[in-house]
Amino acid sequence: MSTDVNVKLDALPGLDPKALPLQVKNLQVEFRTRNGIAHAVNGVSFDVRAGETRAILGESGCGKSVTAQAIMGILDSPPGFVTGGEILYRGVDLLKLPESERRKVRANRIAMIFQDALSALNPVFTVGFQLGELFRKHRGMSRQDAKARSVELLDLVKIPAAKQRVNDYPHQFSGGMRQRVMIAMALALDPEVLIADEPTTALDVTVQAQIMALLAELQRERNMALVLITHDMGVVADVADRISVMYAGRVIEEAGVHEIYASPAHPYTKGLLESIPRLDLKGQELSAIKGLPPALTNIPPGCAFNPRCRYAQDVCKQDPAPALFQVSPSRTAACHFWKEVKGDE
Amino acid sequence: MSDLSSAGTAVGGAPVGGDGPTTDAPGSGGQERSASLWADARRQLMRDPVFVIAFLYILVVGSMAAFPKLWTSQDPRACNTDRSRISPSWEHPFGFDILGCDYYSHAIYGAWPSMVIAIMATGGIVVFGGVMGMLAGYYGGWVDAIISRAMDIVLSLPFLLGAIVFLTVIKRQNIWTLTLVLFLLAWPTVARITRGSVISSKDLDYVHAAKAVGARNSRLMFRHILPNAVAPMMVYATIVLGSFVAAEATLTFLGVGLQPPAQSWGIMISVHQVYFLEDPWLLLFPCGLLVGTVLSFILMGDALRDALDPKFR
Amino acid sequence: MGRYVIRRLLQFIPTVLGTMFLLHYLTSLAIQFSGNPVRALFGDRTPPPALLQAVTERLGYDDPCLGTRGDPCLFRPAETGSGLFGSGYELGLFFDRLANIFFRFDFGINLRQREVTDLVADAIPFTLKLLVIAILFEAIVGIAAGVLAGLRNGSFTDYLVKISTVFVISVPIFVLGLVVREFVGVKFGNVLRGQDWIPDVISAGMFSPGFKADYPWASLIIPGMVLGATSLAVTARLTRTSIMENIRADYVRTAKAKGLATKRVIGVHTLRNSLIPVITFLGVDIGAAMAGAVVTETIFNVPGIGRLVTMSARTGESSVVIGVVTMLVLVVLIANLLVDLLYAVLDPRIRYE
Amino acid sequence: MSDVVLETRDLVKHFPLTQGIVFKKQIGAVRAVDGVNLELRRGETLGIVGESGCGKSTLARMLVGLETPTSGDLFVQGKNMSKVGAEERRRGRRNIQLVMQDPYTSLNPRMTVGDIIGEPFEVHPDVVPKGSRRRKVQELLELVGLNPDHINRYPHQFSGGQRQRIGIARALALNPEIILCDEPVSALDVSIQAQVINLLEKLQNELGLSYVFIAHDLSVVRHIADRVAVMYLGKIVEIGTEDEIYESPTHPYTQALLSAVPVPDPKLRGQRDQIVLVGDVPSPANPPSGCRFRTRCWKAQDICAEQEPLLQIRDKSGHPSACHFAEVRDVVHATE
Amino acid sequence: GGGSDNNDDTGGQAGGTLRVYASEPAFLTPSGADDEPSLYVVRQLYRGLVKYNAETSAVENDLAESIESDDQKLWTIKIKSGYTFDNGEPVNADAFIRSWNYAAYSPNAQNNGYFMKRIAGIKDVQSVDPDGDGPQKAPEPKAKELSGLKKVDDLTFTVELDAAFSGFPTTIGYPGFFPMAQACVDDIAACNEKPIGNGPYKIDGTWQHNVQINVVRSDSWNGDAGKPDRIEFRIFADVDAGYAAFQAGELDVMYTLPPARYKEAKATYADRIHEQPGNSFTYVGMPLYQDEFKDKRVRQALSLSIDRQSIIDAVFDGRFTPASGFVAPTFEGARNDVTPYAKKDVEKAKQLLAEAGGWPAGKKLTLWANAGAGHDQWLQAVGDQIKEALGIDYELRVNLQFPEYLETADQKKFTGPFRLGWGPDYPFLETYLYPLYGTDAGSNNSKFTNAEFDALLKEGDSADSIQAAIPSYQKAEDILGEELPVIPMWFSKVAAVYSENVDQFVWNGVNGADYAAISLKQN
Numbered sequence A: 001m002s003t004d005v006n007v008k009l010d011a012l013p014g015l016d017p018k019a020l021p022l023q024v025k026n027l028q029v030e031f032r033t034r035n036g037i038a039h040a041v042n043g044v045s046f047d048v049r050a051g052e053t054r055a056i057l058g059e060s061g062c063g064k065s066v067t068a069q070a071i072m073g074i075l076d077s078p079p080g081f082v083t084g085g086e087i088l089y090r091g092v093d094l095l096k097l098p099e100s101e102r103r104k105v106r107a108n109r110i111a112m113i114f115q116d117a118l119s120a121l122n123p124v125f126t127v128g129f130q131l132g133e134l135f136r137k138h139r140g141m142s143r144q145d146a147k148a149r150s151v152e153l154l155d156l157v158k159i160p161a162a163k164q165r166v167n168d169y170p171h172q173f174s175g176g177m178r179q180r181v182m183i184a185m186a187l188a189l190d191p192e193v194l195i196a197d198e199p200t201t202a203l204d205v206t207v208q209a210q211i212m213a214l215l216a217e218l219q220r221e222r223n224m225a226l227v228l229i230t231h232d233m234g235v236v237a238d239v240a241d242r243i244s245v246m247y248a249g250r251v252i253e254e255a256g257v258h259e260i261y262a263s264p265a266h267p268y269t270k271g272l273l274e275s276i277p278r279l280d281l282k283g284q285e286l287s288a289i290k291g292l293p294p295a296l297t298n299i300p301p302g303c304a305f306n307p308r309c310r311y312a313q314d315v316c317k318q319d320p321a322p323a324l325f326q327v328s329p330s331r332t333a334a335c336h337f338w339k340e341v342k343g344d345e
Numbered sequence B: 001m002s003d004l005s006s007a008g009t010a011v012g013g014a015p016v017g018g019d020g021p022t023t024d025a026p027g028s029g030g031q032e033r034s035a036s037l038w039a040d041a042r043r044q045l046m047r048d049p050v051f052v053i054a055f056l057y058i059l060v061v062g063s064m065a066a067f068p069k070l071w072t073s074q075d076p077r078a079c080n081t082d083r084s085r086i087s088p089s090w091e092h093p094f095g096f097d098i099l100g101c102d103y104y105s106h107a108i109y110g111a112w113p114s115m116v117i118a119i120m121a122t123g124g125i126v127v128f129g130g131v132m133g134m135l136a137g138y139y140g141g142w143v144d145a146i147i148s149r150a151m152d153i154v155l156s157l158p159f160l161l162g163a164i165v166f167l168t169v170i171k172r173q174n175i176w177t178l179t180l181v182l183f184l185l186a187w188p189t190v191a192r193i194t195r196g197s198v199i200s201s202k203d204l205d206y207v208h209a210a211k212a213v214g215a216r217n218s219r220l221m222f223r224h225i226l227p228n229a230v231a232p233m234m235v236y237a238t239i240v241l242g243s244f245v246a247a248e249a250t251l252t253f254l255g256v257g258l259q260p261p262a263q264s265w266g267i268m269i270s271v272h273q274v275y276f277l278e279d280p281w282l283l284l285f286p287c288g289l290l291v292g293t294v295l296s297f298i299l300m301g302d303a304l305r306d307a308l309d310p311k312f313r
Numbered sequence C: 001m002g003r004y005v006i007r008r009l010l011q012f013i014p015t016v017l018g019t020m021f022l023l024h025y026l027t028s029l030a031i032q033f034s035g036n037p038v039r040a041l042f043g044d045r046t047p048p049p050a051l052l053q054a055v056t057e058r059l060g061y062d063d064p065c066l067g068t069r070g071d072p073c074l075f076r077p078a079e080t081g082s083g084l085f086g087s088g089y090e091l092g093l094f095f096d097r098l099a100n101i102f103f104r105f106d107f108g109i110n111l112r113q114r115e116v117t118d119l120v121a122d123a124i125p126f127t128l129k130l131l132v133i134a135i136l137f138e139a140i141v142g143i144a145a146g147v148l149a150g151l152r153n154g155s156f157t158d159y160l161v162k163i164s165t166v167f168v169i170s171v172p173i174f175v176l177g178l179v180v181r182e183f184v185g186v187k188f189g190n191v192l193r194g195q196d197w198i199p200d201v202i203s204a205g206m207f208s209p210g211f212k213a214d215y216p217w218a219s220l221i222i223p224g225m226v227l228g229a230t231s232l233a234v235t236a237r238l239t240r241t242s243i244m245e246n247i248r249a250d251y252v253r254t255a256k257a258k259g260l261a262t263k264r265v266i267g268v269h270t271l272r273n274s275l276i277p278v279i280t281f282l283g284v285d286i287g288a289a290m291a292g293a294v295v296t297e298t299i300f301n302v303p304g305i306g307r308l309v310t311m312s313a314r315t316g317e318s319s320v321v322i323g324v325v326t327m328l329v330l331v332v333l334i335a336n337l338l339v340d341l342l343y344a345v346l347d348p349r350i351r352y353e
Numbered sequence D: 001m002s003d004v005v006l007e008t009r010d011l012v013k014h015f016p017l018t019q020g021i022v023f024k025k026q027i028g029a030v031r032a033v034d035g036v037n038l039e040l041r042r043g044e045t046l047g048i049v050g051e052s053g054c055g056k057s058t059l060a061r062m063l064v065g066l067e068t069p070t071s072g073d074l075f076v077q078g079k080n081m082s083k084v085g086a087e088e089r090r091r092g093r094r095n096i097q098l099v100m101q102d103p104y105t106s107l108n109p110r111m112t113v114g115d116i117i118g119e120p121f122e123v124h125p126d127v128v129p130k131g132s133r134r135r136k137v138q139e140l141l142e143l144v145g146l147n148p149d150h151i152n153r154y155p156h157q158f159s160g161g162q163r164q165r166i167g168i169a170r171a172l173a174l175n176p177e178i179i180l181c182d183e184p185v186s187a188l189d190v191s192i193q194a195q196v197i198n199l200l201e202k203l204q205n206e207l208g209l210s211y212v213f214i215a216h217d218l219s220v221v222r223h224i225a226d227r228v229a230v231m232y233l234g235k236i237v238e239i240g241t242e243d244e245i246y247e248s249p250t251h252p253y254t255q256a257l258l259s260a261v262p263v264p265d266p267k268l269r270g271q272r273d274q275i276v277l278v279g280d281v282p283s284p285a286n287p288p289s290g291c292r293f294r295t296r297c298w299k300a301q302d303i304c305a306e307q308e309p310l311l312q313i314r315d316k317s318g319h320p321s322a323c324h325f326a327e328v329r330d331v332v333h334a335t336e
Numbered sequence E: 001g002g003g004s005d006n007n008d009d010t011g012g013q014a015g016g017t018l019r020v021y022a023s024e025p026a027f028l029t030p031s032g033a034d035d036e037p038s039l040y041v042v043r044q045l046y047r048g049l050v051k052y053n054a055e056t057s058a059v060e061n062d063l064a065e066s067i068e069s070d071d072q073k074l075w076t077i078k079i080k081s082g083y084t085f086d087n088g089e090p091v092n093a094d095a096f097i098r099s100w101n102y103a104a105y106s107p108n109a110q111n112n113g114y115f116m117k118r119i120a121g122i123k124d125v126q127s128v129d130p131d132g133d134g135p136q137k138a139p140e141p142k143a144k145e146l147s148g149l150k151k152v153d154d155l156t157f158t159v160e161l162d163a164a165f166s167g168f169p170t171t172i173g174y175p176g177f178f179p180m181a182q183a184c185v186d187d188i189a190a191c192n193e194k195p196i197g198n199g200p201y202k203i204d205g206t207w208q209h210n211v212q213i214n215v216v217r218s219d220s221w222n223g224d225a226g227k228p229d230r231i232e233f234r235i236f237a238d239v240d241a242g243y244a245a246f247q248a249g250e251l252d253v254m255y256t257l258p259p260a261r262y263k264e265a266k267a268t269y270a271d272r273i274h275e276q277p278g279n280s281f282t283y284v285g286m287p288l289y290q291d292e293f294k295d296k297r298v299r300q301a302l303s304l305s306i307d308r309q310s311i312i313d314a315v316f317d318g319r320f321t322p323a324s325g326f327v328a329p330t331f332e333g334a335r336n337d338v339t340p341y342a343k344k345d346v347e348k349a350k351q352l353l354a355e356a357g358g359w360p361a362g363k364k365l366t367l368w369a370n371a372g373a374g375h376d377q378w379l380q381a382v383g384d385q386i387k388e389a390l391g392i393d394y395e396l397r398v399n400l401q402f403p404e405y406l407e408t409a410d411q412k413k414f415t416g417p418f419r420l421g422w423g424p425d426y427p428f429l430e431t432y433l434y435p436l437y438g439t440d441a442g443s444n445n446s447k448f449t450n451a452e453f454d455a456l457l458k459e460g461d462s463a464d465s466i467q468a469a470i471p472s473y474q475k476a477e478d479i480l481g482e483e484l485p486v487i488p489m490w491f492s493k494v495a496a497v498y499s500e501n502v503d504q505f506v507w508n509g510v511n512g513a514d515y516a517a518i519s520l521k522q523n
């Protein structure tokens, strides 16, 4: 698909084409609610290269979506506030850009796919309108042209009879097709970074397979950087290049996909992997992580995981939280006892 | 944590809904994060100054209605045309009305019909409308069809017009008939609200769960489904209570409400509205009381809605 | 869709019949218990019985069932033959009225011997104008206020909108009307009328203390606004809640993620969805506005439907009450139907089968 | 065998689609469950898998009596539930209890845990005498691993996993022999899911329960189930022991389903032969003729449109499969 | 303006548009119009045989050349020639006979049929359903026309009355006796919407119901021309709304005022307010058919305990004149202090009540009024005063709507004093006496019978002239003053306001505001 790339490159000040497409450094986000301040993200750092897939893995409520929203700049504010850190797009700190500049980055350079496509698509506008809007507002196209492009896009994501369906409303599509529409919308302006926030959680396995295959294909074609947010260890194993594991708003382990699965260096990651039912352990009790994730308004001092951790010692219960230890040149883990954890295998 | 079992008894009765906001603030347990929606709501309401002020105002008006003697020793029926429309003074804070009756005591005694009509009519519509809506929503089918048509009939009658027609026909315009008319014309709204929430909650998982253990219809309705409808009903009830207080006055203005020598705020307003340029206080006092009451009820309803709506937590 | 409309229209039948019976019974009871309304025509002068009877007959209040207290006037003893199915009874006054209304389009006459249809034809344009103004006013101002409050939840604007709208609800409409008539129509209007440079439409038309035939629209603006004021509050609050809910919706987030300008995110992606419940309310409110028109019309001397019904209810003119209210009920029902259909237009998820 | 505790024969549930104004006429039906034959033996766990909308929940609801079957028979401990009176049916329900999918919505937020778990006793007063109910509830709480002192708490004071335990305690209250779990762990986090599964297995061992375990997560089903049924559009397309289904699936749908499951092992990436199906699940209101899977099946031939394949043993694999062209295909590699 | 020159005695110029306050009329036909709003309009559209002098209320011939009788029973009426209806039909003897017959014939159901009651033959043109309220319709009346009306020639006809009545010439100034064109009688409904009149003004367009009625000077009229070129009757449902419009400068004349605004109007429009005594009479009737009220001393005691002026001041801002007689002070032959019991005198009241045996202990006095007309206010004050003076507790029965109230009156079912009012139909004091207190009179709601009273009325009726009749009627009134079948309360007071556009304001003692005679400032 020949996108008019030139149109979108009105230069951002300080843009370095050779820098990484996305780099997040020590991001902090908090929600100021009636019941206190929820520290949803407490220092998340990661980066992603063009053509690479970065998976962000973690349980429900650990701050994955909030991180993604902070990158896009679409946090509900109030109550959500970014209180620190940097989000660099090719060297430009997006947090320092004025809103009008930042708006141009959205969808053009960094796009996002949401978890629940049904609620993420506006129910009262046709799919064609919602797709075409991008071209009309960002590229100044006429209605007809925008519509033609929308049809092309729907074709691209393999929606049959795209010409007719472009005039349908979201609720007239099946779950898988809606998610494909979301993908089409994200890819419309040919972004360099695509953030996919649990794109398949709401879908059946067979459909999930379709969608993941499609995403992989499109990523390859366009050499996009993909940030894949999920809690499904299987999906991650299938597609990710590098993984950041989050717990209570913090990245607690960061490594290449093979390293993590082979020998996790953080007890939480390890616990996660162990709690997956496995054939060889059939009939045995699953090894579950005991206890519950902490409330974000009330994160325990020290390592947030310490109350559930079988390796925990006194040092874990004291501030500051363990820093990221360099486990190997390409991986880090935030555990005082990473060696034990790793060697325990 | 360990004292939760004692806390439980404190909130045990709450979920059924009977206890609206009462005067005693947080439960007996002290600092524990007690549980039910209602207890939570109550705690939040007691921290809301708007609600507290409105609530105190209603208390004042309520005590005027229930115990007028507390507020005045004057007889509102002791009148003398020689004192007609004398301005307020220290001894007669609201002055005298056109027949030369003490206006302050009139205002105090006038609270009774206004409040009684509003409260009885509201109580009636909540109970009757609630039951109707519940039956219609729960059973569906022809029960629903019949109740819904009855609701349609009443709802399609514009409210004031309906009231005028009814009241001119009944022509005994006293507290009871006014209550009856307000009740007859307003129950369908409650029924509709209840029906809506019953329909939306009768397929909730926990209702099915109760059904799966073999619970009978009555149990499902009253234990599981009704409590869901209570919150929206309560909110509506407070608002409608306010509008009924105003409706009493409007009907009197239209000549189909209470008639003198009865005493009510509506009568005070409608009899004296014509003097509002000459002796504005004759209108201002009853209007002030009325507006305050309506406002308080509406604000209470509002606060209640916010407190009960999990979305706003 | 067509099917849905037909089904809804068929559902009107029991509703309209029910309403008519209700009104018929009520007004019959009124006559049965409080006497022949014709008598009041003569006031203090006691009319000769022949005259009274002649007028009564002319107006259709001579049915014998109106002399039996509590009789719903459904059947009457057959005059000839064996009556319905040999029961000795035939269809009574209620069915006569139904037949007149539905088969002959004859709604009867009032005490002044005018056709009810004429009365309604005279009155309805005024009420419609009033309603249009009221609904427009409450829609435009209410939605604007609601949007402002909803976007700045918790801000000063929010409180201002909340307090002012709630205050307007709690003042009885007749007090509001009187105050507006006196201070805006008379006092302020007189000031305006003293200035030469102000056009007449404004000074004499809009700011007149009541309806004026010379300025059929302008002079209804202020009454319409008073009428709309009570529902204005509800509209504003409904819009506010609705905006507050929708502004957090995922699709609004999507719209932001698409890099759209805030104006568009709010104006297109939030407002359209938020207005669905508001529009529904406005449609349903037509009935309520019609009721409120009773008071507004009295205060601002608008010769509309509300006043007509009030007067006829007072004088016990059953034919007028039944005729007019039945027509109103139809209007309300049709308005509700239209709103439902509009709902489907606004919200494509709704499909009527 | 006498230890069949639950059996269905051609169980059918059609939801009518109606049209018409005064006289509603039925113009069609959603064939949510369309002829299901199952049996569950004492102490056994039967897993049911299938895609969203294939009728798993409807089947479950019929089994516990929340839905009356359109046709077919349901036997609970040999008793035909469609033939007995309403009261007996209600009492019969005691023996078969339900654990629901969503622990957040399946507990009444206005009732205390004690009331929720104690409700079955109030409904069936003969089970436990009034005085000792509270005691019994606390025992149940203990049984499912919750603190008995929490009896007066409200559901929202518990986490998802704990809530699901409350749901399980409620299901256990009437001492049922069969527990039906409709996706009991789908709403839970991975780290919590294991806790609940462990509990279910523990209870089965201790109390000798039989489970019908519905899930869409094939690995969970594999872990817990003894036998597995695969459903597609209201029908069972393949049924067999866990090994038979996972190791030697014969129905193309089963194969596609299994191959689509992501395996949490990056080493296997690209080595698995993934079958990516095209198209969506057809509407159950208007299922395809013949074999219902033929519209998405790569093996489909003319016969598939004409003749409906019966669920029968066709192949040396030795378990029933509803495909004309059933053949074993190994799609799942062992993790190790 | 084309004002004629024979009416310059009052001065003022002709021309301009006069905008006046009005209520929605009931009918615009002479045979139907019997309420004040209708009469105001009908009087401009139609003219009758006689008119009333604005100041003295004396009867003057209008269309009549002469009205004469020897025995006060057979009257000969001659009509001036040259008058026509707006449609060109002549106004002749037929026009009157037609109109009166039309009104009297009961199947026509015309309200003013009531006024034909004295004309011979009335019984034959009205028929009553024999079985009361049965299913059968009333039979056709025996005759279609009144036997008492005889045409002599084109411009002369005779009227024979059932009984002698000296006041007959005054009665026929009532609009019910105005003529109607044949075209009007042929299609009465159309005529009601677009009247075919014979008066100084004709309708412009049609009757815009509830909005306004415009009339313009009629060319066919050759009597005294009206001053304004055009009169616009602006219709209001509510006098308060009308007053607001007046304040906003939208009206030139408002013939009445909202009671509560009287004081304010008096202050604001000091030089543009017209006040004079009015003629509507408010009384509290005594149910003489109830035992408690049979003794006249009870009635006198009740009357003596009321301070009328104080109630008038409090409730009506002084807008009424306390009544001490039964005939409005504006009427020829009216006197003050007819009854000595109209002044508050608590001592005497107590004494009289004691003499009469006191009031039954514990029994409440029930005061009746019809609902929704604001009577409860003053009646409550009356009750308060009686309670204070005599210690009789009272209750109000004010919830009956007017029809039921009137039926209660007709059926004599009041259980206590009841409020009613009376407005004269013609300026002859008999109108206050016979209809209310005559033994067989229709509106005798007290059920008063007094042979002497009846005889005195008869005597007056057959007197030679109106003036000659007065002494007999006065004697009859004296009897009322002693017997008190009703307690007189007050007579109305006219208070009309007019705008700065009005040059000369004219009020007619009988008809009210005389729009045709009001002149506007010309600029």
Ligand SMILES: Nc1ncnc2c1ncn2[C@@H]1O[C@H](COP(=O)(O)OP(=O)(O)OP(=O)(O)O)[C@@H](O)[C@H]1O
Pocket (backbone or CB within 6 Å): A031, A033, A038, A040, A058, A059, A060, A061, A062, A063, A064, A065, A066, A067, A076, A079, A080, A231, A296
């Ligand atoms: N608008 C908000 N207001 C208050 N708190 C919020 C808001 N949005 C998110 N949070 C809090 O931030 C935390 C992180 O939420 P987030 O949505 O990032 O979780 P997640 O990792 O995406 O989980 P899931 O897997 O369930 O999507 C949660 O605990 C939530 O309570």
Ligand SMILES: Nc1ncnc2c1ncn2[C@@H]1O[C@H](COP(=O)(O)OP(=O)(O)OP(=O)(O)O)[C@@H](O)[C@H]1O
Pocket (backbone or CB within 6 Å): D015, D030, D031, D032, D050, D051, D052, D053, D054, D055, D056, D057, D058, D059, D216, D284
């Ligand atoms: N009450 C009902 N009326 C009409 N159709 C229904 C009803 N309940 C279920 N269905 C339909 O029956 C089919 C099967 O639904 P069911 O809930 O059993 O699926 P499921 O396999 O449990 O799906 P999921 O995995 O999404 O829970 C669906 O197409 C559904 O739309």
Ligand SMILES: [Mg+2]
Pocket (backbone or CB within 6 Å): A064, A065, A066, A115, A197, A198
């Ligand atoms: Mg998320």
Ligand SMILES: [Mg+2]
Pocket (backbone or CB within 6 Å): D056, D057, D058
């Ligand atoms: Mg399901």
